[in-house]
Structures are given as structure tokens and as C-alpha cells.
Amino acid sequence: MSESRDVKVLGVWTSPFVMRARIALNLKQVSYDFLQETSLTEKSELLLISNPIHKKVPVLIHNEKPICESLVIVEYIDDVWTSAPSILPSHPYDRAIARFWAAYIDEKWFPSMKGISIAQGEEAKKAAIDQVIEGLVLLEEAFVKSSKGKPFFGGEQIGYLDIALGCFLAWLRVSEKMHGVKLLDQAKTPGLVKWAERFCEDPAVKGVMPETDKLLEFAKILFAKMRANLPK
Amino acid sequence: MSESRDVKVLGVWTSPFVMRARIALNLKQVSYDFLQETSLTEKSELLLISNPIHKKVPVLIHNEKPICESLVIVEYIDDVWTSAPSILPSHPYDRAIARFWAAYIDEKWFPSMKGISIAQGEEAKKAAIDQVIEGLVLLEEAFVKSSKGKPFFGGEQIGYLDIALGCFLAWLRVSEKMHGVKLLDQAKTPGLVKWAERFCEDPAVKGVMPETDKLLEFAKILFAKMRANLPK
Numbered sequence: 145m146s147e148s149r150d151v152k153v154l155g156v157w158t159s160p161f162v163m164r165a166r167i168a169l170n171l172k173q174v175s176y177d178f179l180q181e182t183s184l185t186e187k188s189e190l191l192l193i194s195n196p197i198h199k200k201v202p203v204l205i206h207n208e209k210p211i212c213e214s215l216v217i218v219e220y221i222d223d224v225w226t227s228a229p230s231i232l233p234s235h236p237y238d239r240a241i242a243r244f245w246a247a248y249i250d251e252k253w254f255p256s257m258k259g260i261s262i263a264q265g266e267e268a269k270k271a272a273i274d275q276v277i278e279g280l281v282l283l284e285e286a287f288v289k290s291s292k293g294k295p296f297f298g299g300e301q302i303g304y305l306d307i308a309l310g311c312f313l314a315w316l317r318v319s320e321k322m323h324g325v326k327l328l329d330q331a332k333t334p335g336l337v338k339w340a341e342r343f344c345e346d347p348a349v350k351g352v353m354p355e356t357d358k359l360l361e362f363a364k365i366l367f368a369k370m371r372a373n374l375p376k
Numbered sequence: 377m378s379e380s381r382d383v384k385v386l387g388v389w390t391s392p393f394v395m396r397a398r399i400a401l402n403l404k405q406v407s408y409d410f411l412q413e414t415s416l417t418e419k420s421e422l423l424l425i426s427n428p429i430h431k432k433v434p435v436l437i438h439n440e441k442p443i444c445e446s447l448v449i450v451e452y453i454d455d456v457w458t459s460a461p462s463i464l465p466s467h468p469y470d471r472a473i474a475r476f477w478a479a480y481i482d483e484k485w486f487p488s489m490k491g492i493s494i495a496q497g498e499e500a501k502k503a504a505i506d507q508v509i510e511g512l513v514l515l516e517e518a519f520v521k522s523s524k525g526k527p528f529f530g531g532e533q534i535g536y537l538d539i540a541l542g543c544f545l546a547w548l549r550v551s552e553k554m555h556g557v558k559l560l561d562q563a564k565t566p567g568l569v570k571w572a573e574r575f576c577e578d579p580a581v582k583g584v585m586p587e588t589d590k591l592l593e594f595a596k597i598l599f600a601k602m603r604a605n606l607p608k
Contacts (some may be wrong), residue, residue: 197514209469216475236455237441243448246427261404282429361459 151176152205154191158362160311161214162202163352167307168218170348172225184366217247218307232304237305238290242297245286246308253279257312260319261367262374273325275331283309284333291335295342303347310343317356318363381506383408384437384494386423390594392543393446394434395584399539404457416598447478450539464536470522471536474529477518478540485511492551493599494606505557509564515541516565523567527574533575534578544574549588550595 151169153176155162181188187199194203194210195336196276204211204220211220222231233239256279273369290297290305299307320327344353383401387394399409407580413420419431426435436443436452442515443452454463465471488511522537523528529537552559562569567588575584 166488206469211469211472211476213479216472216479219475220468220472223471236452237438237443239455240443240448240452243451244443244445247445247448 148293150205150207152179153177154179154181154188154194154203155201155204156181157352157354158200158359158366160315162186163311164214164307165202165204165217165221166352167302167311167348168231170223170352171231172228173222173300174221174225204286215250218304222304230300231298231302231307233267233298238298241286241290242303242305242308245283245290245305248279249283249308249312253283254312257315257319260323262370264371264374269323272326273323276319280328280333280336284336287335287339291339296339302343302348306339306343310340310349312338313344314354314356314359318360321356322358322363322367378534382437382439382583385409386411386413386420386426386435386437387433387583388413389586390410390591391433392547394492395543396446396539397434397436397449397453398584399465399534399543399580400453402584403463403534404453404460406453406457416601418567427487449468450536454536461533462535463530463539466532472519473522474535474537474540477515477522477529477537480511481540481544485515489547489551492555493595494602496603496606500533501555505555505559508551508559512560512565512568516568519567519571523571528571534580538571538575542572542581545576546588546591547585547595550592553588554595557584 151163151174153162153169155165157177157180166176166178179188179192181201191201191203192199194205195201195212198212200212202212202214202217204217206220206224211217218231235243238376253276256272260269260276263269284288285296286305289342291299291315294300297303302310316327319325328337328340343349383406385394385397385401387397387410391413391602398408403539405498411420411422413423413433423433423435426437427433427444430444432444434444434446434449438452438456443449450463465474485508488504490506492501492508494505495501518537519529523531526532528534529541535543541557548559549559560572575581
């Protein structure tokens with residue numbers, strides 16, 4: 145496995161986006177060094193050099209070349225390590241659908257997830273919660289269509305869209321606990337409820353998905369800081 | 377060419393994102409029907425059915441199946457019509473770099489382009505102009521690295537990143553004319569100045585790139601409407 149001789153992931157254990165890179169590497173059975181950023185406020189020299197444009201994790205460093213942006217990293221991993229099963233669907237149309245929903249998750253759904261925790265006032269919070277649930281209902285439909293009765297969006301095994309959405313599951317649970325709401329629920333999103341269980345139990349995911357209570361502690365500190373920095 | 381028997385693009389002639397789909401089809405020499413939306417305020421039934429999530433152009437309809445989001449469409453076209461040269465670079469690392477910069481253009485650079493025209497006050501406008509130019513300087517560096525002395529980001533012929541950035545050239549010129557500034561200029565971005573000329577002269581682009589003066593007329597009406605709808 146010569147391609148994997150020098151693989152590093154720059155990241156933090158709390159980041160769903162970092163999880164994407166790690167799950168993809170696990171699926172491909174590529175071993176890597178996980179180099180964690182240690183400060184919330186100061187970035188490491190290696191991160192600043194490796195991602196000078198966005199200065200954000202994750203960065204995959206493969207043979208000393210940095211690759212940035214979580215979904216770009218997942219596609220790269222799929223392109224490079226071709227001996228393990230493909231992460232992207234094999235048919236161009238299915239691939240387009242997976243990319244479409246992954247973009248939806250990042251551009252529309254995730255901002256509303258973030259909105260729950262930084263909303264000012266009960267009304268704004270309720271609106272953000274409704275948006276998150278509406279998004280999940282759309283994703284439930286996408287799941288039914290994409291999985292065609294199989295366990296994952298990607299079919300028999302975890303694929304691109306599973307990674308794109310699944311990486312948020314620990315934060316979803318944290319959000320449910322913090323705000324006393326049910327976001328992923330049996331009545332509206334029965335397929336995703338079962339999918340989420342399967343996803344978190346998968347060997348490629350289990351070791352990298354944060355424990356809810358540990359993440360909850362981190363979240364309380366983070367959101368207090370974020371709210372303190374919001375314009376009044 | 378059985379794959380191209382039923383190809384439609386839903387769009388408008390003014391949209392850079394629609395241009396992406398059309399240029400990609402032209403590069404692949406796929407003939408298609410261009411179905412234009414006729415109203416700025418009311419969307420066609422076909423668009424609403426084809427892109428129920430975003431209700432936006434472009435939509436590529438191939439054998440009655442809709443594909444949405446311009447960069448997803450370009451990747452789809454590249455995946456389906458494989459007899460013409462590839463639009464994405466062939467090496468995984470180069471492909472990752474192209475995808476990284478395309479995401480940068482859509483998420484960072486384009487919003488600042490839009491910002492020039494909706495900025496309220498001279499100070500905000502100047503800040504937006506500076507941001508656009510800073511972005512172009514970064515893209516100039518990316519061009520030098522990616523093209524390796526060849527005419528395009530993609531090498532000898534137009535590729536993914538050429539399409540992602542090139543589709544904005546008519547709007548860039550409109551912006552320069554409307555605001556009396558030079559955005560793409562010889563001193564700061566000499567490589568891109570020459571690249572832009574080549575791009576617009578390419579047979580795959582020539583027929584779909586709007587004339588600057590015609591687009592300028594359209595832009596004046598559009599921005600007046602946008603400014604009227606901004607919160608005071």
C-alpha cells in the first residue's frame with residue numbers, strides 16, 4: 145500500500161467536517177496520523193501553511209501535498225485509493241444526486257443547524273429548529289430514493305452522502321439535548337432514524353464519532369463564546 | 377451519439393451559472409435545447425418541477441432526468457460524455473485543486489462580486505472592489521501553478537476551473553463599466569488578462585458569452601430592483 149505511506153489529517157475531534165476525511169480514510173483502510181489543533185483561537189503553523197486561503201481544518205496531507213475542503217478531500221481519497229470499494233456511486237446520475245444533496249447539506253441545512261444554537265430569542269430558535277426538521281424530511285425522501293431499500297444512501301455500504309450527512313449526527317444529538325427537542329424522529333424521518341443507528345455502529349465510524357456527553361460539554365463552552373461575540 | 381438524444385438546459389442567457397452547463401456541453405460537442413425562463417419574477421412550471429429544492433437555473437435535463445447545481449452538472453457532463461476530452465484534470469491531486477478553487481469562487485469570490493453592485497455607500501463599495509481584486513490575485517497564482525505555462529487552467533484546452541471562473545467574465549466587464557474600475561488588470565493579474573481573452577475566443581464559449589453592452593443594459597435594471605429590495 146505505497147500510496148498510504150504518508151497520510152496526515154489536520155483536525156479537531158469535535159469537527160464534523162474533519163470526521164468526513166477520517167471516515168473516508170477508514171473506509172479505504174488507509175492508516176493516517178491525526179494531528180490535532182490544540183487551541184480554539186490560535187492556529188498551528190502547519191495549518192496556516194497548509195490551508196493559507198481558509199485557514200481551516202480539515203486538511204489532508206498526502207505525500208506532503210495538502211488538500212483542503214472536506215468534500216474535496218473525500219473525493220480525492222476515493223480517486224486515489226481505488227482498491228477498496230468506491231465511495232461515490234458508480235453511475236453518473238447517482239453521483240450527481242449524491243453531490244447535489246451534499247451541497248444542500250453544507251449550504252442550506254448545516255447553516256440552519258448552527259442557527260439553532262446562536263438564535264437570539266425563542267422565536268428565532270423555533271424557526272431554526274423547524275428549518276432543520278424540514279431539511280431532514282427532504283433528506284429522508286432522498287434516502288428512500290437513493291438507498292432503494294438498502295441500509296445506506298450509498299447502498300450496501302457507507303458512501304459519499306452517508307458521510308456528508310452522518311458526520312453531523314453527534315452534533316444533532318447534542319443539539320437535541322441542549323434545546324430539549326427531537327430533530328431526528330420516528331414519525332417524520334423513520335428511515336433516517338434507523339440509518340443513523342447503522343451509520344454510528346459502522347466500524348469506519350465508531351472510533352471517530354464523538355461521545356454525545358463529551359461533545360455536549362465542549363458545545364456549552366463553544367456556544368457561550370459564540371453568543372458573547374454576536375452583535376447585540 | 378445515443379447519450380445525447382434528449383438533452384435540455386433550463387436557463388437564462390444572463391446567468392454565469394447557466395453558461396457553465398452550456399460551455400461543458402459545447403466542449404463535449406453535445407447538441408441540446410436551450411429552454412429559457414422568460415420572467416425574472418415567475419418561474420416556469422418545468423423549472424419548479426425539475427428543481428423543487430432550489431427552484432433555480434441551470435437545470436440539465438438528460439433523458440428526462442433533471443440534474444441541478446452548475447458544478448454538479450459540469451461533473452455529470454464530464455462523467456457521461458467520455459468520448460470527448462475530459463473536463464476535470466486526470467490526476468486526483470489536480471482534480472482536487474480544481475475543485476478547491478471552484479468552491480472558492482462560488483463561496484468567497486462571487487459573493488464579493490455581487491457585493492460591488494449592492495454595496496450601500498462608497499466605503500462598502502470600495503471594500504467589495506478590493507475583495508474582488510484580492511480574490512483575482514489569488515486566482516492568478518492558482519492559474520500560474522495549474523496551467524504550467526499552457527493557455528488554460530486545464531492545460532491545452534478549457535477545463536473545469538476555466539469554466540468555473542470564465543463564466544463570470546461578461547459580468548466582470550459589466551461591473552468594470554458600471555463602476556469605472558479595472559478589476560482584471562495587467563499589473564496585478566497579467567496571466568488572467570491573457571487567459572480571459574483566450575477563453576472568450578474559444579469556439580465552445582463564443583456563442584454563449586453575452587455581449588457586454590447588452591448585459592450592461594440588463595444589469596442596470598436588475599441592480600436597481602435589487603437595491604430597491606434591500607433593507608434600509
